[in-house]
Amino acid sequence: MTARFREPVHAYYGPTMAYAVSEWSDVNGHAGPGFMLENVAVHPLTAAGALPGFGAELEARMAQLPYLARTAVLLRDRSRGRIQLDADGHPRIAYAPDAGDLARLRDGILAAARAYFAADAVEVYLPIQTAPPLRSAKDLDAFATAALTPAKLCNLYAVHLFGGAVMADAPARGVCDEDGACFAARGLFVTDASALPTNTGVNPQVTIMANALRIAERVATRGGRRG
Numbered sequence: 001m002t003a004r005f006r007e008p009v010h011a012y013y014g015p016t017m018a019y020a021v022s023e024w025s026d027v028n029g030h031a032g033p034g035f036m037l038e039n040v041a042v043h044p045l046t047a048a049g050a051l052p053g054f055g056a057e058l059e060a061r062m063a064q065l066p067y068l069a070r071t072a073v074l075l076r077d078r079s080r081g082r083i084q085l086d087a088d089g090h091p092r093i094a095y096a097p098d099a100g101d102l103a104r105l106r107d108g109i110l111a112a113a114r115a116y117f118a119a120d121a122v123e124v125y126l127p128i129q130t131a132p133p134l135r136s137a138k139d140l141d142a143f144a145t146a147a148l149t150p151a152k153l154c155n156l157y158a159v160h161l162f163g164g165a166v167m168a169d170a171p172a173r174g175v176c177d178e179d180g181a182c183f184a185a186r187g188l189f190v191t192d193a194s195a196l197p198t199n200t201g202v203n204p205q206v207t208i209m210a211n212a213l214r215i216a217e218r219v220a221t222r223g224g225r226r227g
């Protein structure tokens, strides 16, 4: 989400992220729908990728860079993707956000837009190709029930990727067991984020490191063999 203000906010200086709204989160004691708002720095590359429009339209918006602020809507998704090998043995990744996730994403976008208008933004740009800039909170009404599609979203991406080689209790349900030992390859252990079966809903580095340490201890105890 991007908003334009009357006065320069110079959001390319300072910390990349400085504040967050956690009231819609579903972890750490919160019982919300499962998204958070986090401000992000307005660097030229990321701003250009998040703004709707191309060519002269995008150029005009980018010329306003000092006046722009940006917020990421972090969704704790429930959709399930799939990784398969194609006929040539190359991995093919399929990930289609389901209707529930897209609706919660829309609600997060609306919440961010409302916050920007409450802070007196002149315009708010939805991260949706073809969507016109919004000038007031009233403009949000038309969007409140709109169905999002992944193809229309300018900047849908993930930085917390899990589940490429999940831990499971049986080979039919995963790649490795709870100790990271691969079902199909003796002596091979998975210790990175790909072993986590679902997203954590919080920043994951500490969990990933703790899991790697846990598995390393088991490897040492088991002598690097499964079973």
Ligand SMILES: Cc1cc2nc3c(=O)[nH]c(=O)nc-3n(C[C@H](O)[C@H](O)[C@H](O)COP(=O)(O)OP(=O)(O)OC[C@H]3O[C@@H](n4cnc5c(N)ncnc54)[C@H](O)[C@@H]3O)c2cc1C
Pocket (backbone or CB within 6 Å): 158, 159, 160, 161, 192, 193, 194, 203, 204, 205, 206, 208
């Ligand atoms: C922009 C961004 C911001 C983030 N911010 C946070 C945050 O604030 N807090 C937080 O907790 N998490 C954050 N994360 C998530 C976190 O960085 C990742 O979840 C975590 O680093 C994953 O750890 P990993 O060890 O599984 O994989 P990685 O850290 O990605 O490590 C994989 C390593 O394998 C190497 N590699 C890949 N292929 C090969 C190969 N064929 N041969 C040899 N080496 C190879 C790579 O070079 C890399 O060093 C962020 C991620 C991104 C992208």
